[in-house]
Amino acid sequence: MTETVLILGGTKEAAALAAELVRDHPEWRVITSLAGRTKEPHPLAGEVRIGGFGGADGLAAYLRAERITRLIDATHPFARCISTNARLAAQHAGVPLEVRARPPWARQPGDIWIEVSSLEEARDAIPAGARVLLALGSQHIAPFAERADVHFLVRMIDPPETPLALPDHELLIGRPGRTAQDEVAVLSAHAITHIVCRNSGGSGAYAKIEAARQLGLPVIMRVMDAS
Ligand code: NAP
Numbered sequence: 001m002t003e004t005v006l007i008l009g010g011t012k013e014a015a016a017l018a019a020e021l022v023r024d025h026p027e028w029r030v031i032t033s034l035a036g037r038t039k040e041p042h043p044l045a046g047e048v049r050i051g052g053f054g055g056a057d058g059l060a061a062y063l064r065a066e067r068i069t070r071l072i073d074a075t076h077p078f079a080r081c082i083s084t085n086a087r088l089a090a091q092h093a094g095v096p097l098e099v100r101a102r103p104p105w106a107r108q109p110g111d112i113w114i115e116v117s118s119l120e121e122a123r124d125a126i127p128a129g130a131r132v133l134l135a136l137g138s139q140h141i142a143p144f145a146e147r148a149d150v151h152f153l154v155r156m157i158d159p160p161e162t163p164l165a166l167p168d169h170e171l172l173i174g175r176p177g178r179t180a181q182d183e184v185a186v187l188s189a190h191a192i193t194h195i196v197c198r199n200s201g202g203s204g205a206y207a208k209i210e211a212a213r214q215l216g217l218p219v220i221m222r223v224m225d226a227s
Pocket residue numbers: 008009010011033034035037050051052053054055056058059074075076078079080081082083085137
């Protein structure tokens with residue numbers, strides 16, 4: 001039976017899934033949806049649509065209009081709104097939903113993790129005088145503006161649209177390094193003493209965790225709360 005599949009994407013895993021479905025089922029229509037946060041996303045197999053749907057109702061309307069037969073939520077684990085919308089829209093439109101949730105990273109011997117459950121806790125866990133790699137999206141930076149006693153290296157895929165409010169920072173524009181060696185080079189070149197990031201699981205952003213382990217650097221790790 002032919003299928004029309006909508007993948008809610010924005011992750012490496014979603015891209016791999018699109019490639020696999022297109023390869024294995026050339027007769028299917030495979031559409032990946034992106035929020036549009038990244039200016040130049042990596043090329044994807046199949047069709048791509050970009051931008052929000054307009055909430056759960058908008059997504060339900062899209063599912064009906066495009067006659068979607070399978071909805072797959074392969075979004076980032078910290079992207080909560082779209083996953084809620086996917087659940088509601090799938091129910092309303094009567095489309096089966098599959099959730100591809102990736103497990104969080106597990107602590108390995110040698111990891112020095114300080115686990116926190118909010119950005120504010122992460123901010124308060126940084127010691128004075130630290131040099132921090134802040135590996136968070138631009139929308140999560142504001143709470144750190146209070147830490148004038150800390151130097152931040154802020155890594156972003158695209159330059160921010162407005163200057164960051166952090167008193168002492170430098171920008172590193174680009175994607176995370178692919179290997180631990182790449183990340184060791186970045187951390188060493190900037191004399192980084194701590195990393196602040198989220199436990200988002202998956203392989204795409206893991207190299208910095210391996211690099212921190214190799215260098216013995218503490219990682220202030222935001223974990224997913226249960227809410
Ligand atoms: P979010 O808070 O769950 O979503 C906010 C709004 O963005 C949604 O209500 C929806 O708008 C739109 N949206 C989100 N994902 C979409 C998608 N795949 N296709 C179309 N519209 C989408 O999500 P977020 O944390 O801003 O993340 C946005 C996207 O970036 C996600 O697709 C996620 O997979 C990817 N991403 C997120 C992170 C992260 O740290 N959160 C990291 C890497 C990649 P409407 O209500 O108008 O439909």
